[in-house]
Amino acid sequence: MSSRPTLATVARAAGVSPQTVSNVISNPHLVAPATLARVQAVIAEVDYRPNTAARRLRTQRSFVLGVRMTTDMDGISGYVLDHFLHAVTGSAQRVGLSVMLYVADDATAEMRIWDQLLAEGGVDGLVLAHTHAGDPRIGWLTERQVPFVAFGRPWCDNGSRADLGTHAWVDVDGRAGVRLATEHLLAAGHRRIAFLGWPKGSGVGDDRLAGYKEALAACDDAPQAVVLRCDGSVADATAQMALALREADLTAVVTVSDAVALGAHAAIREHATYDIALIGFDNTPVARALDISSVDQPVAEVAERCIELLKQQIDTARRRQATPETTAERQIVVRPRLVERSSSRTPIPADID
Amino acid sequence: MSSRPTLATVARAAGVSPQTVSNVISNPHLVAPATLARVQAVIAEVDYRPNTAARRLRTQRSFVLGVRMTTDMDGISGYVLDHFLHAVTGSAQRVGLSVMLYVADDATAEMRIWDQLLAEGGVDGLVLAHTHAGDPRIGWLTERQVPFVAFGRPWCDNGSRADLGTHAWVDVDGRAGVRLATEHLLAAGHRRIAFLGWPKGSGVGDDRLAGYKEALAACDDAPQAVVLRCDGSVADATAQMALALREADLTAVVTVSDAVALGAHAAIREHATYDIALIGFDNTPVARALDISSVDQPVAEVAERCIELLKQQIDTARRRQATPETTAERQIVVRPRLVERSSSRTPIPADID
DNA sequence: ATCGTTCATTTGATCGTTCCAATGTCGATA
DNA sequence: TATCGACATTGGAACGATCAAATGAACGAT
Numbered sequence: 001m002s003s004r005p006t007l008a009t010v011a012r013a014a015g016v017s018p019q020t021v022s023n024v025i026s027n028p029h030l031v032a033p034a035t036l037a038r039v040q041a042v043i044a045e046v047d048y049r050p051n052t053a054a055r056r057l058r059t060q061r062s063f064v065l066g067v068r069m070t071t072d073m074d075g076i077s078g079y080v081l082d083h084f085l086h087a088v089t090g091s092a093q094r095v096g097l098s099v100m101l102y103v104a105d106d107a108t109a110e111m112r113i114w115d116q117l118l119a120e121g122g123v124d125g126l127v128l129a130h131t132h133a134g135d136p137r138i139g140w141l142t143e144r145q146v147p148f149v150a151f152g153r154p155w156c157d158n159g160s161r162a163d164l165g166t167h168a169w170v171d172v173d174g175r176a177g178v179r180l181a182t183e184h185l186l187a188a189g190h191r192r193i194a195f196l197g198w199p200k201g202s203g204v205g206d207d208r209l210a211g212y213k214e215a216l217a218a219c220d221d222a223p224q225a226v227v228l229r230c231d232g233s234v235a236d237a238t239a240q241m242a243l244a245l246r247e248a249d250l251t252a253v254v255t256v257s258d259a260v261a262l263g264a265h266a267a268i269r270e271h272a273t274y275d276i277a278l279i280g281f282d283n284t285p286v287a288r289a290l291d292i293s294s295v296d297q298p299v300a301e302v303a304e305r306c307i308e309l310l311k312q313q314i315d316t317a318r319r320r321q322a323t324p325e326t327t328a329e330r331q332i333v334v335r336p337r338l339v340e341r342s343s344s345r346t347p348i349p350a351d352i353d
Numbered sequence: 354m355s356s357r358p359t360l361a362t363v364a365r366a367a368g369v370s371p372q373t374v375s376n377v378i379s380n381p382h383l384v385a386p387a388t389l390a391r392v393q394a395v396i397a398e399v400d401y402r403p404n405t406a407a408r409r410l411r412t413q414r415s416f417v418l419g420v421r422m423t424t425d426m427d428g429i430s431g432y433v434l435d436h437f438l439h440a441v442t443g444s445a446q447r448v449g450l451s452v453m454l455y456v457a458d459d460a461t462a463e464m465r466i467w468d469q470l471l472a473e474g475g476v477d478g479l480v481l482a483h484t485h486a487g488d489p490r491i492g493w494l495t496e497r498q499v500p501f502v503a504f505g506r507p508w509c510d511n512g513s514r515a516d517l518g519t520h521a522w523v524d525v526d527g528r529a530g531v532r533l534a535t536e537h538l539l540a541a542g543h544r545r546i547a548f549l550g551w552p553k554g555s556g557v558g559d560d561r562l563a564g565y566k567e568a569l570a571a572c573d574d575a576p577q578a579v580v581l582r583c584d585g586s587v588a589d590a591t592a593q594m595a596l597a598l599r600e601a602d603l604t605a606v607v608t609v610s611d612a613v614a615l616g617a618h619a620a621i622r623e624h625a626t627y628d629i630a631l632i633g634f635d636n637t638p639v640a641r642a643l644d645i646s647s648v649d650q651p652v653a654e655v656a657e658r659c660i661e662l663l664k665q666q667i668d669t670a671r672r673r674q675a676t677p678e679t680t681a682e683r684q685i686v687v688r689p690r691l692v693e694r695s696s697s698r699t700p701i702p703a704d705i706d
Numbered sequence: 707a708t709c710g711t712t713c714a715t716t717t718g719a720t721c722g723t724t725c726c727a728a729t730g731t732c733g734a735t736a
Numbered sequence: 737t738a739t740c741g742a743c744a745t746t747g748g749a750a751c752g753a754t755c756a757a758a759t760g761a762a763c764g765a766t
Contacts, residue, residue, distance in 0.1 A: 006722055017746045049472035054722035056406035057751050071439045082435050086424045089454045099454045101442045119402035234642035289587035359752055370716050407752035410721050
C-alpha cells in the first residue's frame with residue numbers, strides 16, 4: 001500500500017534536504033547543476049508530483065482563476081463566449097493556472113460567490129465578460145484589489161462613450177471589423193450597402209455601426225448610408241430586412257451579428273428578386289453552415305491577452321507592489337478578420353446603379 | 354493588518370478548542386446545542402470562512418470535479434454540451450463541489466492530464482462526454498478506480514449494441530424523443546413522414562431512427578417508412594432533403610438533429626410547393642430562432658443525476674468500500690420532451706393522401 | 707458506592723509544502 | 737592569514753485544517 005511519494009521521500013532517496021528538492025522544482029536556479037540533475041533523476045524515477053493542496057496552503061495562492069459559466073439565452077452569440085472559455089482554459093493551462101467555473105443568477109449573487117471564493121482562498125483572480133459602464137462588479141473587485149480582467153470594454157449603454165474604466169480588459173475592435181466587411185463589399189463594386197444593426201444606444205452596436213459609416217465616408221464614390229435596425233432577434237431581423245427590401249434597391253447588407261444575418265438571410269431568400277450580398281458578425285456555426293461571410297473575433301488571442309494581464313496582476317499583487325503599468329497598457333484592443341464565404345460573392349445586378 | 358480569522362481565532366473567541374469549531378462546521382451533530390449556537394455566533398461575527406487549501410491538505414480530498422472543455426467544430430450541437438456544462442456546474446455547486454476545466458487535443462493527451470490532476474490531488478472525480486464502446490479512457494479510469502460518470506451511453510459505432518459498460522452514465526432516451534416527435538405528427542394526421550438521419554452505424558443516430566420506426570409500427574394506418582440519410586452537415590441535409598422532395602410526396606419530416614433540421618428547413622423553403630411539417634432534435638437556439646419544433650434534451654436533469662452518481666462514488670471510494678450499487682443503478686436514461694413550435698403545425702394538403 | 711456507557715470536548719499529531727534564517731564552503735580580496 | 741561575500745544547502749517553523757485517541761462529566765444500572 002505505497003502512497004504517493006512526497007518531498008521527504010525524494011529528499012531521502014537523493015540524499016538531500018526536502019528544501020533542496022523544493023528548490024529543484026520551484027527555483028532550479030538556486031541549485032547546483034550536479035545536485036539538480038541528481039534530484040531530477042530521482043523525481044523522475046519515483047514519479048513524484050508536488051501536492052497542490054500543500055503548496056496552496058503554504059503559499060496562500062490557489063493558482064486558480066474563476067470564470068462565470070453563463071448560457072446566453074439568445075444562444076447563437078453564446079458561441080463566442082463558449083470559444084472564449086475554451087481558449088481561456090487553454091491559455092491558463094499553459095501558464096500553470098486552472099479555470100474554475102461557477103454559476104450565478106445575477107450580479108449580486110455573483111459577488112456573493114466571489115466573496116466566498118476569495119475568503120476561502122479558492123481563486124487568485126477572475127475573468128469577466130459582459131461588463132458595462134457603472135457595473136457594480138468592477139467597483140467591488142477594485143475596492144478589494146482582486147486581480148481581474150474583462151473580455152469587452154465597459155461600454156456605456158446610453159450611447160456616450162466617456163469612461164472605459166481603469167481596470168484591465170481586452171476587446172475586439174468591432175468597428176474595424178465592420179469597416180473591413182463594408183470595405184470588402186465596396187471593393188467588390190457594391191454601392192448600395194445597408195447596415196442592419198441593433199437599436200441605438202448599445203455600446204457594442206453603435207461601435208460596429210461606426211465602422212460601417214467610416215468605410216462609406218472613406219470611399220470616393222461616397223454611397224449613401226442605409227442604416228436599418230432590429231431588436232437583434234432572428235424574427236425581427238427577417239421582418240426589418242423584408243421591409244427594407246421593398247423600399248430600397250440594395251445589393252449588399254452588413255449585419256451587426258450572425259443572428260441578425262440569419263434573419264436577413266431568410267428575408268433575402270424569400271423576398272429579394274436578385275441575390276444580395278451578406279456579411280455577418282461573429283463567425284458562428286450558423287454562418288459557416290449557411291455559407292455566410294462573417295467577421296471573426298479572434299477569441300484565442302483575446303484569451304491569451306487576458307491571461308497575460310491577469311497573471312501580471314496576480315504576480316505583482318502578491319509582492320504587494322503597486323501595479324506598475326499604466327491604464328493604457330492594461331486595455332487591449334485586438335483586430336478581427338473577415339472570413340469570406342459565398343454570401344459576399346454574389347454578382348452585382350447590372351440594371352442597378 | 355488583520356488577516357482572515359482561522360479556526361484558532363474563532364476557538365479562542367468562543368472559549369472552545371479548535372476541534373470543536375471544526376465540528377461545528379463539518380459535524381454539527383457532534384456538538385451540544387448551547388455550544389453550537391455560541392460558536393456559530395462567533396463565526397458569524399468575525400466572518401470566519403474555512404480555508405479550503407488546509408482542508409484539502411488534511412482530508413486528501415479536493416472537492417473538485419474535472420470536466421474537459423471541448424468546442425465542437427460542428428458547433429450547432431455544441432450547444433447541448435454547453436448547457437450541460439452549465440447545469441453540471443450548478444448542480445455541483447449546490448452540493449459543495451466545484452468544476453475545474455481542462456483542455457486536451459485527444460484521448461491520449463486527456464489521460465496525461467488526468468494523470469497529473471489525480472497525482473497532484475487536483476480532482477476527486479471526472480465528468481465525461483462523448484464516450485464510445487471500447488473507449489480507452491473508460492478502461493484507464495476503471496483500472497485506477499477513479500470516480501467518474503459519463504453523459505451518454507458508450508454506444509458501439511459499428512451498429513451493434515452489445516455492451517453498455519459497467520461504469521456510471523446518464524443518457525437521454527433519443528429513441529423515445531424521436532418516437533414522441535413522430536407520434537405527434539401522426540396524431541396531427543400526417544401519413545407521409547420521413548426521417549432524415551445520419552449514416553447507418555452511429556449508435557446515437559440508429560437509436561433515434563429506431564424511435565421513428567417504433568412510432569410508425571405502433572400506428573394503425575401503418576404508413577410506409579421513408580428513411581433518408583445525410584452526413585449531418587447543414588449543406589448535405591439541404592441536398593438530401595431537396596432530392597427527397599422531388600421523389601416522394603411528403604407532408605412531414607423528423608430530423609436527427611437541429612443542424613440537419615436547419616438544412617431541411619432551407620430545402621423546404623426553396624423547393625417544396627406546399628409547407629411541410631418539420632421537427633428537429635436538441636432544441637438549439639437555431640430551432641428557436643426559426644420557430645422549428647424540436648426534441649429537447651433535459652440537460653439539467655442529466656447533470657443533476659450525473660452529480661448524484663459521482664458524489665456517491667466519491668464518498669464511498671473514500672471509505673474504501675466496494676461500490677454497493679448494481680450496474681443498473683448506475684446507468685440512468687432520462688426522457689426528453691417535445692417542444693412544439695409552428696413548424697409542426699402546418700396544414701396537411703388536401704390533395705395528398 | 708462502584709462500574710460501565712454515552713456524550714461533549716480536548717489534546718496532540720499530521721497532511722506536504724514553502725518561508726525564513728542559519729549554516730557551512732569556497733575562492734577572492736586585503 | 738584573516739576577512740568578506742557569494743553561493744549551496746539545511747533546520748525548524750508555519751500555513752490552517754482534520755484525524756484519532758484521550759479525557760472528563762453526567763447518569764443509570766448493578
